Amino acid sequence: MNFIDKKVSVKRAIAILAKNGIQVDEDEGTVILDFLYLMAKNYKKPEEEKDVESLRRNRTSGKTL
Structure with a gap:
C-alpha cells in the first residue's frame, strides 16, 4: 500500500x-x-458522537458573557 x-x-x-x-x-x-x-483510513466515527458534537456546539454558541 502506498x-x-x-x-x-x-x-x-x-x-x-x-x-x-x-x-x-x-x-x-x-x-x-x-x-x-x-486502520485510520477506514475508521468511521459513530453517528452518536457526531450528534453530541453538534449539540455541544449549539448549546455553547448561545451563551452570552
Missing part, C-alpha cells in the same frame, strides 16, 4: 516502538505503519 500523505516516517515508528520495548527492523516497521494507516 499512502501519499504519511506524516510518520518508518524510522520514527521504529523509535516509538523501541521506546515501548518492541524491537522491529525496517521491513516490520513498514508493515506495522501501513497497517495503522489502513
Whole structure:
C-alpha cells in the first residue's frame, strides 16, 4: 500500500516502538505503519458522537458573557 500523505516516517515508528520495548527492523516497521494507516483510513466515527458534537456546539454558541 502506498499512502501519499504519511506524516510518520518508518524510522520514527521504529523509535516509538523501541521506546515501548518492541524491537522491529525496517521491513516490520513498514508493515506495522501501513497497517495503522489502513486502520485510520477506514475508521468511521459513530453517528452518536457526531450528534453530541453538534449539540455541544449549539448549546455553547448561545451563551452570552
